[in-house]
Amino acid sequence: MQRLAEPDESLVSRVLDEVGFEDRLIGYRVRRRAGAIRASMYSFEEVVHLLNDSFPCLNLEKLAEWIRVVIKDEELSARIKEAIELQSNYRDRMLRIRILMGERLCQCRKAPY
Numbered sequence: 001m002q003r004l005a006e007p008d009e010s011l012v013s014r015v016l017d018e019v020g021f022e023d024r025l026i027g028y029r030v031r032r033r034a035g036a037i038r039a040s041m042y043s044f045e046e047v048v049h050l051l052n053d054s055f056p057c058l059n060l061e062k063l064a065e066w067i068r069v070v071i072k073d074e075e076l077s078a079r080i081k082e083a084i085e086l087q088s089n090y091r092d093r094m095l096r097i098r099i100l101m102g103e104r105l106c107q108c109r110k111a112p113y
Contacts, residue, residue: 004103005075009113014071016108018042023070025063030055044071048105051098060084060093076104 007015019042027050028036036057041047047063050056060080068077083096 004079004100004107007073007104007107007111009111011071011073012108012111012113015044015073015104019070023066025058025066025070027056027058029053030057044101044108045105048098048101051094051101056094058094060097063097073104076100 021042025041025047027039027041027047029039029050030036039046039050041050047058050058061084064077064080064084067073067080079100080097083100084093087093087096
């Protein structure tokens with residue numbers, strides 16, 4: 001698995017900042033008794049938290065598009081699309097994407113900017 005390239009200062013800023021209402025991402029946390037609980041996410045970090053949930057539900061194609069258009073991270077978006085195509089089931093796709101997004105978040109937190 002190839003690591004993501006180090007982010008520049010503008011990408012670090014977009015990853016660590018919140019987005020506006022129009023640019024939020026919608027996902028769900030699935031619970032046994034309560035069913036799907038809607039989650040409106042306004043930051044990259046909130047998406048990572050959802051992916052770390054025990055039963056996350058997220059449209060992965062929309063996630064890749066959100067990363068490309070809103071966060072403006074072409075590399076991560078391409079890697080997410082690649083994970084969608086290569087992994088055989090939803091669980092494996094989610095695990096791979098969670099690793100990629102966690103890696104990018106760690107890179108941005110550690111950036112010297």
